[in-house]
Every structure is written in structure tokens, then in C-alpha cells.
Amino acid sequence: MENPISNLINKISDLTEAQRKVADYILKKPMDVAFLTVDQLAGIVGTSTTTIMRLTYSLGYSGYTEFQKGLQEHFRSQTAPQSRLEANLKGLDSDDLWTSYVEHQINNIQSTVEMISTSTLNETIEMIVSAERIYCTSVRSGMPVAQYLTHGFNRLLGNCELILADLSDWIDKVVSFTSSDLIIVTTFPRYAKRIIELVYRAKENGAKVIAITDNYSSPIVKYSDLVIPSNSDSIAFHNSAVPAMFVADYLISAVAIRNPGKTKERLDKINSILTDMKYHHQ
CATH class of the missing domain: 1.10.10.10 (Winged helix-like DNA-binding domain superfamily/Winged helix DNA-binding domain)
Structure with missing residues (x-):
């Protein structure tokens, strides 16, 4: 509308x-x-x-x-x-701000759940596990989501990197993107033009794009292979990343659960190093 x-x-x-x-x-x-x-x-x-x-x-x-x-x-x-x-x-x-906030976020998450189909989530997970390299990017209110996804997927798969769209360094990466690469972009109003430019250039080189955004009229949609709508309403002035973080946490969990053998092997190696580092620092 x-x-x-x-x-x-x-x-x-x-x-x-x-x-x-x-x-x-x-x-x-x-x-x-x-x-x-x-x-x-x-x-x-x-x-x-x-x-x-x-x-x-x-x-x-x-x-x-x-x-x-x-x-x-x-x-x-x-x-x-x-x-x-x-x-x-x-x-x-304003008499009970905490309750108002909690109710608002529960409604946000519920509306987000209702907007996302199981088939969309399944396709998202398939794109993530089959990608050769994964890049997560955002600016401002969406950045915590991009950082969380990067940490989770890199811990599980070892092939994920955070791109700071605010810095022009992404140009050096985007020129070598291929159809085996995946970009997961999180963007909310006011939509950043530099995010659109990054994704546009990535698509030129054949990269796949998953967008986490607030609605289907978002300018990022036209450049995306898959869209995950996420309500970004807050009770104040800002875009709330809570529903998007809810989605991000699910994606990380689902990737881990659907690839238990590979996940366990990698986490065992990481844990071994972390344990050894702790031992040597005692």
C-alpha cells in the first residue's frame, strides 16, 4: 500500500x-x-x-x-x-513501560513469524550451507544482526566474513564475487544507499543475496534472491533489531542442527584450541 x-x-x-x-x-x-x-x-x-x-x-x-x-x-x-x-x-x-515494551516485542516477533514461510527458511538454510563463501553486511541498527550472523556461521562453517558497508574496502572484495558466494544483508529504514550499491555490484558478479528487511517495498528486495521480512517497529524512535536477531538466532541454530557431524567436528577442534589456550595462560 x-x-x-x-x-x-x-x-x-x-x-x-x-x-x-x-x-x-x-x-x-x-x-x-x-x-x-x-x-x-x-x-x-x-x-x-x-x-x-x-x-x-x-x-x-x-x-x-x-x-x-x-x-x-x-x-x-x-x-x-x-x-x-x-x-x-x-x-x-508510560505507566508500565517495561510491560509495554515486552508486549510490543512479542507482537513484533509474532508478526515476523507469521510473515515467514517454512519453505523460505528451508531455502535460506540450503543457500547458507551450500555457499562457498558467506558475507554478512549492514549499517546502523542492522549491524548487530550482521555481526551475530557472522560470528555464528564462521564458528560453524568457517567461511563467513563481515563486510562494513560504511567503508569502501568492500569494493576490493566484490570484484571477485562469484555465483558460489552468498551475501546476507540486513537493512531497515532509512535504507542506506551504500548497502544497495554493494548488493547491486555483488549481483553483477553473480553472487546470491538474502535480505533481512522490514517489508517487501524495501529497495533491497529487487536485488535479492530471497527475502526474510522482519518487523522493525520499536516503542521509541529507532528500528528495533530484536525480531531480526530472533531470525538470525534461528538460522544459526538450524544450520548447526541440520549438519550435526560437521558441526561437532569443527566445534571439537575449536574447543580444543580454546582449552589449550586457557591451560597455557594459567
Whole structure:
């Protein structure tokens, strides 16, 4: 669904006089409308709930609730951090912040689980274990996910490397990418142009791309062989990496469990070295 504000502006000439009155208020105070009930909005504007419902239908939404969710998502993912914080504070119960946070993250994880099919996860794992080399990359809020994946896969498989997209050094690596290589990229709003450039160049050389991102309208999707959607909403101003870390932890666990022999052999060797290092330092 497109930006609800742009959608409303584009369709305003087709609205009835009563609907335009509602539209005018939405355009003047969209952040307020994002958290008003349909009854509250009708009372403020001085119209009926039926008029508001018909307005949202004409914009292509199933109803006011869907339109309102579109507004909320727009403010959380497309606006400046301070505006996103303001939008979130309007719907937040600050009396019990910890409970609100926990409930929010549980809902985030649940919605992420519902968006990812078993076949997508199976295909992801197959791409990981069959890759000759694996590169994980991200910037800002997605970087902890890339670092966690790199550590986990390198410990299990020994062929994973972290690429810092903020540094131009990745150019020296990307020129030698082949179809046997895999890039796992994590990206959330505001999407970094340098991530897109890295992936675009990798695809030019035939590398496979798995994207962990917040939705299918993310600009990284067009360059990806496989997309793992991950809700990045937070109760504050930032993108939350918690659901993506949940996915990352599953992928590491699944790779280990599906390759028990190879995993045990490698971990035994690593453990032997770590134990020996501890012995010599005593």
C-alpha cells in the first residue's frame, strides 16, 4: 500500500464535499489521526463515521483501521527519528513501560513469524550451507544482526566474513564475487544507499543475496534472491533489531542442527584450541 498521505492527496479531487472536510483535517493533523478512533475523528470534524469509512474505502483501504495503520507505519518508517518518537508516544502506556515494551516485542516477533514461510527458511538454510563463501553486511541498527550472523556461521562453517558497508574496502572484495558466494544483508529504514550499491555490484558478479528487511517495498528486495521480512517497529524512535536477531538466532541454530557431524567436528577442534589456550595462560 502506498503512502496514505500521498494517496489521499492524489484522490482528493474525487471526494465528496463531506469527505473533503475529513481529508482536510487528516492532511492538517495526520499524526493525531493516526491515533484517533473513528468515533473521535467524526466528532472532531463534525461528520458521520459512515462518511469516514466511505472515504477510506475510496482510497483503497478495507476500512478506517487499515488506513490508520498505514498512517502509523508511515510515521514510524519514513519520517525523522524525532517524529517517529512523537508518533509512538501517542499510543504508549508510560505507566508500565517495561510491560509495554515486552508486549510490543512479542507482537513484533509474532508478526515476523507469521510473515515467514517454512519453505523460505528451508531455502535460506540450503543457500547458507551450500555457499562457498558467506558475507554478512549492514549499517546502523542492522549491524548487530550482521555481526551475530557472522560470528555464528564462521564458528560453524568457517567461511563467513563481515563486510562494513560504511567503508569502501568492500569494493576490493566484490570484484571477485562469484555465483558460489552468498551475501546476507540486513537493512531497515532509512535504507542506506551504500548497502544497495554493494548488493547491486555483488549481483553483477553473480553472487546470491538474502535480505533481512522490514517489508517487501524495501529497495533491497529487487536485488535479492530471497527475502526474510522482519518487523522493525520499536516503542521509541529507532528500528528495533530484536525480531531480526530472533531470525538470525534461528538460522544459526538450524544450520548447526541440520549438519550435526560437521558441526561437532569443527566445534571439537575449536574447543580444543580454546582449552589449550586457557591451560597455557594459567
